[in-house]
Amino acid sequence: MDMSNTTELTRLFSALRTQSPGGYSAGLHIRFAAPLVSESTYSPQWLGHYTANAYALRDPLIAWGLSCEGSIRWSELELPDPFNILRQAAEFGLKYGVALSCGPVQSRTIVGAARVDREFSDAEIERLLQIVRTLHEIAEPKTELTTAQIQALRCIAGGDRHAAAAAKLGISESALKARLVSARERLMARTTSEAIQKAKEIRLL
Incomplete structure (x- = not known):
């Protein structure tokens, strides 16, 4: 990836941070269960708890993101959450959020963005989705090497x-x-x- 794309990724992640006052977690171009680019600004305490319990394999937000494109507020998610991951996230301050997903299923981008004070408005969600779609496009991996x-x-x-x-x-x-x-x-x-x-x-x- 050339320097201009690297700079643009940095700018977009900065914009995502501004639009997600409660933090975010982004996995760009998830292939074979692992993202090619990942970044998170959630609290280290939550990330540590999430990782220690292998919640990525059980997270209803990721399950939704792998099966749907677009956006959904966490409060509107109707998938089962037998491990109460969303309730536990709220205990760590992640009370309101939105899941965003785009790209083909074999190279899907999934982002979770949070607020601690209120639900995201429709306009805020649309802005987040624009950022996520641009991140996905900019981070498109080159499939050829010399x-x-x-x-x-x-x-x-x-x-x-x-x-x-x-x-x-x-x-x-x-x-x-x-x-x-x-x-x-x-x-x-x-x-x-x-x-x-x-x-x-x-x-x-």
Whole structure:
């Protein structure tokens, strides 16, 4: 992803933060049960509780987001919540919120946005949905890597260190690093390990 897209993602997440005074949790392009990009501003206490109890596998908001597109207030959700996740969220201050979802089911974006004081208005929900749809579009992963980028990632994935990988490919170590950097940028990965994982997820490795 080029620098302009990275800057735009940062701007959009900032806008999402402004529109979600109680915090948000965003998973962009969920594939094979994991998002390619994720960010959350919910309290560390709630996130810790949520993770410790593996609620992502049981969350009715995620279940709704995987089966529907659009938006719904948490209070309007009619799916079963046998683990009382929404009630527990309210105990952590997340009393009012909206779930937002867009994109094809094989690469779905799901966002939860919260308020602590009142329900979101229709106009606020529409603004949030515009932000989420733009985030989804901007974060669309590149599905192609160059042969050189794939070869570099494959060497590292196979356990080669930079020097050995460069020698195997008949290039300088700096050229190898340049290929890895460009692969990371294209896949929106912060590290080479993350790039390898994402490349595997979209069947490039």
